[in-house]
Amino acid sequence: MNVAAHVKDILINVIQISDETEFDDDTPLLGAIAEFDSMAIVNVITTIEETFGVEIDDDEISADVFEDFGSLVEFVKQHVE
Numbered sequence: 001m002n003v004a005a006h007v008k009d010i011l012i013n014v015i016q017i018s019d020e021t022e023f024d025d026d027t028p029l030l031g032a033i034a035e036f037d038s039m040a041i042v043n044v045i046t047t048i049e050e051t052f053g054v055e056i057d058d059d060e061i062s063a064d065v066f067e068d069f070g071s072l073v074e075f076v077k078q079h080v081e
Contacts, residue, residue, distance in 0.1 A: 003080060004073045006051060011069075014043045025070025030063055041066060054079040 008023050015035040029036055045056055056079060065075045 003077050004069075007048070007069070007073050007076055010044060010047045010051060011072075014047055015040050023069040025068065025073070027069040029068055029072065030066040036066075044072075048076055048079075052076065052080050 004023075011017070011023070011029075012019050012021060015033060017033070017035065030041075041061075045061065048054070049056055060075075065071055
């Protein structure tokens with residue numbers, strides 16, 4: 001399973017940005033994408049849970065998780081693998 005590709009698809013769909021948007025580990029998220037607000041974060045977490053069949057506790061969520069694409073992918077991998 002390509003976790004990064006799934007996370008990219010989730011971000012594109014939730015924050016409704018172009019599917020041609022490139023993401024690498026250093027691509028900033030929180031504060032860098034105008035559409036990526038608190039409601040988008042909730043929707044991303046919910047979609048991650050549904051897509052990967054995992055449960056994420058509220059106390060696990062922090063700004064560090066959403067600092068950049070790489071940190072979000074790593075967070076998801078910790079829950080999936």
